[in-house]
Amino acid sequence: MECCLAPGELIRLDGGPSGLRLRCSAGMVWLTRGDAADYLVAAGTHFDLAAGQVALVEALKPAEIRLGELPVAGSVTHGTAVRMVAC
Numbered sequence: 001m002e003c004c005l006a007p008g009e010l011i012r013l014d015g016g017p018s019g020l021r022l023r024c025s026a027g028m029v030w031l032t033r034g035d036a037a038d039y040l041v042a043a044g045t046h047f048d049l050a051a052g053q054v055a056l057v058e059a060l061k062p063a064e065i066r067l068g069e070l071p072v073a074g075s076v077t078h079g080t081a082v083r084m085v086a087c
Contacts, residue, residue, distance in 0.1 A: 004064050006059060006062060008059065011057050012055070015054065018051055018070065019048060020069065022047045022048075023046040024041045024042060025044075026064040027043060027062050028040060028043065028060045029041050029058060030060055032056050040060075041065075
C-alpha cells in the first residue's frame with residue numbers, strides 16, 4: 001500500500017501478526033514506537049516494525065511511503081533510518 005502524507009499529517013501503524021515494513025520513497029517522516037526513541041526515515045530508507053508493535057508516524061515534509069510485509073518472516077532491521085536519542 002502506498003500513501004502520501006502532508007507535513008504534520010499523522011498515521012498509526014500496526015505491525016500485525018507478521019510485521020510491517022515502512023519504506024520512504026520521498027520526503028521524510030518521524031516515527032516513534034514507544035521505546036523511548038525517535039526515528040527519522042528519509043527517502044530511500046526503511047523501518048521495520050516487528051509483529052505486534054505499533055508506531056506513530058508524522059510527515060516532516062511532504063512524504064510518500066509504502067507499507068508492506070517484511071521480506072523474511074521474523075527478520076527485523078531498521079535499514080538506514082536514523083535513530084535519535086535524548087541527550
